[in-house]
Amino acid sequence: xxxxxxxxxxxxxxxxIVAVLAWSPRPAAPLPAGSAQTVVVRGRxxxxxxxxxxxxxxxxxxxxxxxx
Amino acid sequence: xxxLHRTEWRAVGTTCAAAVxxxxxxxxxxxxxxGAAQEEVAACERELSRFDPASDLSRLNAAGGRWxxxxxxxxxxxxxxxxxxxxxxxxxxxxxxxxxxxxxxDRSFELLExxxxxxxxxxxxxxxxxxxxxxxRARLEAGSSVDxxxxxxxxxxxxxLDSMLASSPALAGGIVDLGGDIAVRGESPEGGPxxxxxxxxxxxxxxxxxxxxxxxxxxxxxxxxxxFGPARSLHHLIDPETGESxxxxxxxxxxxxxxxxxxxxxATTLAIAGLGEAEAHVSATPRISAxxxxxxxxAVPLGRLPLVTxxxxxxxx
Numbered sequence: 001x002x003x004x005x006x007x008x009x010x011x012x013x014x015x016x017i018v019a020v021l022a023w024s025p026r027p028a029a030p031l032p033a034g035s036a037q038t039v040v041v042r043g044r045x046x047x048x049x050x051x052x053x054x055x056x057x058x059x060x061x062x063x064x065x066x067x068x
Numbered sequence: 069x070x071x072l073h074r075t076e077w078r079a080v081g082t083t084c085a086a087a088v089x090x091x092x093x094x095x096x097x098x099x100x101x102x103g104a105a106q107e108e109v110a111a112c113e114r115e116l117s118r119f120d121p122a123s124d125l126s127r128l129n130a131a132g133g134r135w136x137x138x139x140x141x142x143x144x145x146x147x148x149x150x151x152x153x154x155x156x157x158x159x160x161x162x163x164x165x166x167x168x169x170x171x172x173x174d175r176s177f178e179l180l181e182x183x184x185x186x187x188x189x190x191x192x193x194x195x196x197x198x199x200x201x202x203x204x205r206a207r208l209e210a211g212s213s214v215d216x217x218x219x220x221x222x223x224x225x226x227x228x229l230d231s232m233l234a235s236s237p238a239l240a241g242g243i244v245d246l247g248g249d250i251a252v253r254g255e256s257p258e259g260g261p262x263x264x265x266x267x268x269x270x271x272x273x274x275x276x277x278x279x280x281x282x283x284x285x286x287x288x289x290x291x292x293x294x295x296f297g298p299a300r301s302l303h304h305l306i307d308p309e310t311g312e313s314x315x316x317x318x319x320x321x322x323x324x325x326x327x328x329x330x331x332x333x334x335a336t337t338l339a340i341a342g343l344g345e346a347e348a349h350v351s352a353t354p355r356i357s358a359x360x361x362x363x364x365x366x367a368v369p370l371g372r373l374p375l376v377t378x379x380x381x382x383x384x385x
Contacts, residue, residue: 061250
């Protein structure tokens with residue numbers, strides 16, 4: 001009988017985890033395959049440096065002119 | 069199979085680009101769409117440019133307070149600008165043109181000459197703009213004039229995107245970029261969202277972040293470019309409270325919003341805001357987020373940015 005309860009509780013725990021994951025907030029957009037990657041580099045004084053090494057963007061922002 | 073069709077051209081005083089995601093056998097539809105985008109940008113420029121003496125805006129500015137017939141694009145853009153002025157409590161103001169002209173920004177940026185700045189003594193903010201859409205006309209308060217630089221390119225990008233996708237409904241998505249004011253919708257050729265890199269204003273060619281969008285607009289404003297006057301000491305961001313180049317504000321700010329016109333309005337507003345004021349503005353404004361690059365110090369993310377990378381790029385000091 002104890003084994004049955006263990007199985008039932010395990011199933012419920014698994015369902016709870018699946019439900020939590022399903023309801024968690026998702027990122028605004030999915031990460032496309034082969035998009036930007038980052039590498040962490042140690043800078044001077046041991047400071048962390050995060051660098052985008054590949055960013056195949058379709059457009060790049062620039063400062064908007066006040067007038068055209 | 070989806071492929072990218074892209075075109076680039078000069079208009080509205082900058083480099084423009086448009087791209088669509090099309091099926092590989094729909095080249096004709098893609099070309100038609102890209103043509104529609106260029107035509108719409110040209111139509112917007114004919115109505116909204118203050119450097120074309122024949123444009124609807126130039127005629128309205130020169131009308132001396134009389135009712136003037138104007139096109140539907142100018143009427144709509146003026147309506148959006150007026151609403152933005154009201155919602156920002158005057159921090160965004162399309163009637164700063166007299167102050168901008170007094171400072172020396174009286175012609176297209178490429179033609180500016182170095183001369184001493186003169187701030188407008190009798191200039192005041194918030195002058196009246198009356199719209200009569202039913203009869204297709206508008207009227208400015210006598211002595212006032214309008215500059216749509218803080219909204220015009222974003223507005224045109226949004227309209228060009230609409231025209232582009234409406235001309236060829238089979239297209240899966242598109243992007244229109246008018247010198248950094250960007251409108252996007254639908255899928256990129258890779259099947260996911262469109263990717264927009266946020267340029268690092270301090271390091272040419274490097275990026276601070278990559279954003280992923282399947283709809284909406286992005287715009288950047290700041291004092292890193294378009295400087296003019298003696299020793300390039302002036303910039304185009306006029307504080308409506310003083311009528312002079314704003315002292316407070318970031319080096320640049322990039323805003324993501326539901327559409328490109330809104331993105332440009334908020335970018336213009338945040339470009340004269342200190343960091344605390346910018347944080348409060350983004351918190352109080354649903355559905356916008358921003359990358360705020362202070363004049364000194366690292367970039368600060370505001371709101372929920374659709375970042376591809378998990379965080380902004382930070383570099384060792």
